[in-house]
Structure formats: structure tokens, C-alpha cells
Amino acid sequence: xxxxxxxxxxxxxxxxxxxxxxxxxxxxxxxxxxxxxxxxxxxxxxxxxxxxxxxxxxxxxxxxxxxxxxxxxxxxxxxxxxxxxxxxxxxxxxxxxxxxxxxxxxxxxxxxxxxxxxxxxxxxxxxxxxxxxxxxxxxxxxxxxxxxxxxxxxxxxxxxxxxxxxxxxxxxxxxxxxxxxxxxxxxxxxxxxxxxxxxxxxxxxxxxxxxxxxxxxxxxxxxxxxxxxxxxxxxxxxxxxxxxxxxxxxxxxxxxxxxxxxxxxxxxxxxxx
Numbered sequence: 001x002x003x004x005x006x007x008x009x010x011x012x013x014x015x016x017x018x019x020x021x022x023x024x025x026x027x028x029x030x031x032x033x034x035x036x037x038x039x040x041x042x043x044x045x046x047x048x049x050x051x052x053x054x055x056x057x058x059x060x061x062x063x064x065x066x067x068x069x070x071x072x073x074x075x076x077x078x079x080x081x082x083x084x085x086x087x088x089x090x091x092x093x094x095x096x097x098x099x100x101x102x103x104x105x106x107x108x109x110x111x112x113x114x115x116x117x118x119x120x121x122x123x124x125x126x127x128x129x130x131x132x133x134x135x136x137x138x139x140x141x142x143x144x145x146x147x148x149x150x151x152x153x154x155x156x157x158x159x160x161x162x163x164x165x166x167x168x169x170x171x172x173x174x175x176x177x178x179x180x181x182x183x184x185x186x187x188x189x190x191x192x193x194x195x196x197x198x199x200x201x202x203x204x205x206x207x208x209x210x211x212x213x214x215x216x217x218x219x220x221x222x223x224x225x226x227x228x229x230x231x232x233x234x235x236x237x238x239x240x241x242x243x244x245x246x247x248x249x250x251x252x253x254x255x256x257x258x259x260x261x262x263x264x265x266x267x268x269x270x271x272x273x
Contacts, residue, residue, distance in 0.1 A: 001031060006039040016040030016047055017054060019238045045247030046095065048132035048191070052087040053078025061124075065093040065116035068109035068137040073098065077117045078086050085128040086121035090250050091135030096212065099137055104213035106222065109138045111253060115148025118261075122182040131257060133173030133192045137212055139165035139205055139222045141198070141229045142256020150179035151260060165251070166218075168225025174236040188263030192249030192250075198241045199226040202235070204248035226252050233259045 007019040014022065020038040027034055039055075042048040053060060058080045066073040078087035091097065091186060093113030098102065114131075138144065143153060143163040153163050154173040163171055197203045205214070205222035214222060229252070233239045239259035241247045246265045247255030257263040 046091040056080040065113040086126040089132035096137040106212040110144035112144035115145030139251035141252030146260040166273040188261040191248035192256040196248035198255040
């Protein structure tokens with residue numbers, strides 16, 4: 001008997017690869033002659049990088065990055081066997097699991113650590129990035145990741161700053177003249193399992209902000225920040241994320257990836273494999 005094992009992770013307990021191993025062991029105890037085909041799955045959130053690396057016969061790369069509160073951590077991403085493609089997930093450096101319950105403040109969190117991973121990958125010669133944007137602790141519209149890659153954000157007084165969710169409303173200008181040159185030579189595909197817009201009643205802040213610790217008043221403030229960021233995306237970078245399905249994934253990272261990285265967004269992981 002041949003049996004296909006194709007599970008996703010068991011969140012908080014086992015990775016998809018571990019689930020495959022456990023299922024095989026349990027079934028084998030009752031059907032000793034069974035043959036197994038393991039095909040672990042992921043949805044764009046935690047575990048995506050590990051799964052795609054497994055299917056690409058690649059390897060994992062450990063680097064130092066910043067967590068959602070800017071603290072130095074060790075994180076990892078995957079690289080295909082030919083070294084051309086990186087598999088990166090927001091959850092690795094910028095995920096909720098990096099924070100204790102009392103640290104979850106989406107007004108203060110940043111995606112800069114995801115940018116750290118992308119930067120390391122493109123400086124290592126990768127020219128295609130598959131980016132999973134689920135499981136994040138952020139609502140910064142990818143501003144943090146963009147900052148790590150050379151984008152600069154200015155307030156109304158012309159002062160540069162690294163935006164977090166709570167001060168996106170202060171972004172008065174985005175400058176792209178210092179962006180890492182390899183960024184423009186790299187293909188980005190952002191994978192997510194939602195089709196929420198960037199802002200509005202069904203957008204990133206209103207739908208996912210409460211899950212990340214935001215109060216109703218903070219949700220309104222976060223949404224206003226994403227609206228302001230969308231204005232700057234259009235005015236300064238020529239990208240309109242207003243009606244883009246999936247732009248709200250990852251706390252607005254979907255829209256930010258399309259804008260800042262000139263990436264393609266695949267809501268609901270169309271064409272994941």
C-alpha cells in the first residue's frame with residue numbers, strides 16, 4: 001500500500017515535516033509494509049521557508065536579524081540547491097512567536113528583521129525570493145523591511161526615521177535613491193493566504209490588528225497610517241495599492257512588497273507549488 005502524507009503544520013506543536021514523520025510512524029505500526037510519499041505543505045505563514053527548502057532540496061542559512069521590537073536575534077531562511085532562489089517568511093524574524101504576550105504592541109513593531117533576511121539573501125547572490133507573509137506581529141506596510149534595504153522615510157519636518165505601525169501617519173516622503181542595487185535585479189513573489197486590501201474596513205488594521213494586540217482606537221490609528229503610506233507609495237514610488245487584493249496581508253506587507261520590491265503578489269498562494 002502506498003500512502004500520500006500531505007499535512008500542514010500543527011501550529012505551536014509540530015512542523016509539517018514532523019507531522020509527516022509522526023503519521024508515518026503511527027501508520028507503520030499497524031501496516032508494516034506501507035510505503036509513504038511525504039509532501040509537507042504550508043500556507044505562507046510559519047514553516048513555509050522550511051517546506052519550500054525541503055522540496056527544493058536546498059539548505060538553510062542562519063543569520064543575525066532584528067525581531068519585531070528591533071532586538072538582535074538569530075534567524076534563518078532557505079536557499080534552493082542551485083543557490084538562485086531564497087525562501088523567506090515574515091514569521092521567522094517578524095512573527096508573533098518572537099514576542100511574549102505582554103510585548104505584543106502592533107503600534108511599536110517593525111518588519112525590519114524580514115528586510116535583514118532579504119538583504120543577506122540578495123547580497124549572497126540570490127536573484128529570486130519567494131516570500132511568505134503570514135504570521136507577522138506587524139502592521140507597518142513593509143516599511144521596516146524597506147528601510148533595511150535602503151528606502152528612507154521622512155516626516156513633515158524633513159527628518160528621517162524608521163516607521164513602525166503607530167507612526168506611519170507621519171510619513172511625508174519616501175526616498176528610493178539609496179536602495180540596494182541588487183534589489184532591482186531580484187524577482188520577488190509574495191505568497192499569502194488572504195485577499196484583504198491594504199486599508200479600510202476589510203484591510204490589514206481592522207481585520208488583523210486586534211489579533212496582534214491593537215485596541216479599537218489603535219486600529220483606527222493604524223488604518224490611518226496605512227492610508228497615508230498608500231498616498232506616499234503612489235506619489236513617491238508610483239505604485240497604487242488601493243484596490244489590490246492581498247495588499248493587506250502581513251500587516252500591509254503585501255502592498256509594500258509590490259511597491260518597494262516590485263514584486264508579484266499571489267493571494268491565497270495561487271501557484272504555491
